[in-house]
Amino acid sequence: xxxxxxxxxxxxxxxxxxxxxxxxxxWMDEGxxxxxxxxxxxxLRDSELNLDRSKRQSLEVxxxxxxxxxxxxxxxxxxxxxGNLGYRKTGMxxxxxxxxxxxxxxxxxxFREYIDRWAFKSPQPSDxxxxxxxxxxxxxxxxxxxxxxxxxxxDFAVTNxxxxxxxxxxxxTFENRGDVVLPVPYRVTFEGGEVVDYELPVQSWAxxxxxxxxxxxxxxxxxxxxxxxxFLIPEDDKRDNVWER
Numbered sequence: 001x002x003x004x005x006x007x008x009x010x011x012x013x014x015x016x017x018x019x020x021x022x023x024x025x026x027w028m029d030e031g032x033x034x035x036x037x038x039x040x041x042x043x044l045r046d047s048e049l050n051l052d053r054s055k056r057q058s059l060e061v062x063x064x065x066x067x068x069x070x071x072x073x074x075x076x077x078x079x080x081x082x083g084n085l086g087y088r089k090t091g092m093x094x095x096x097x098x099x100x101x102x103x104x105x106x107x108x109x110x111f112r113e114y115i116d117r118w119a120f121k122s123p124q125p126s127d128x129x130x131x132x133x134x135x136x137x138x139x140x141x142x143x144x145x146x147x148x149x150x151x152x153x154x155d156f157a158v159t160n161x162x163x164x165x166x167x168x169x170x171x172x173t174f175e176n177r178g179d180v181v182l183p184v185p186y187r188v189t190f191e192g193g194e195v196v197d198y199e200l201p202v203q204s205w206a207x208x209x210x211x212x213x214x215x216x217x218x219x220x221x222x223x224x225x226x227x228x229x230x231f232l233i234p235e236d237d238k239r240d241n242v243w244e245r
Contacts, residue, residue: 002041013033015029017120020122021122023074023075025071025125026073031086031089032090038091055092061089062153067151068085069150071148097140100233101182101202109135110135129144142202146180152180153179153180154178154180154233156241158241159173159174161173163219163221167219169214169215170217171213172186172212172215173212174204174211174227175209177236177240181202182202183199185199186226188225191223198213222245225242225243
């Protein structure tokens with residue numbers, strides 16, 4: 001009851017105030033509400049975000065024989081896929097944009113600005129994309145292309161970790177095996193037990209699908225590397241997310 005009520009009250013904003021055309025752009029209505037519902041539910045329960053359903057349904061459509069993009073008009077979507085694409089994959093994408101790419105403060109400022117700019121008007125997808133980029137001060141074309149206009153899934157792997165010849169730096173080899181590029185958070189456990197969190201920037205994938213990250217190891221061996229230790233990113237195969245010596 002809470003979930004349905006929360007969602008339907010949200011429609012007083014999308015599409016009643018920000019007047020999105022749901023018959024053409026269902027994701028800008030249902031998906032935005034689903035995104036906000038995710039945070040409302042966590043706040044009500046005083047818990048972490050529960051993204052299990054959004055991850056599962058995002059991967060379900062990406063792995064299908066004939067995948068479709070979020071931005072497709074809903075009457076062209078496969079049966080029962082309006083929920084997967086228009087609601088869940090959109091909501092998951094905005095969580096990634098907020099938590100992984102822009103950060104909460106930067107995202108919230110940009111999202112509020114979008115609402116202010118387009119209140120009582122009828123924005124198109126390009127208007128949302130442009131407004132978010134303008135307010136956040138960041139080119140997000142790679143993200144829109146991969147998550148909203150594309151149909152594939154993310155899939156990152158860590159394949160090796162070793163000390164460089166100087167004996168001080170650690171060299172960690174990552175691969176992008178999917179169709180979506182994202183920043184890659186990773187955690188390194190050094191000899192002696194110290195644990196340090198890092199992030200591979202999305203620019204790493206601009207020219208290659210293999211990247212060697214350099215970390216200050218202080219002469220210590222690398223015992224373990226974990227991609228996405230917070231389990232935020234829906235990936236096609238997470239079995240290659242951990243390397244251990």
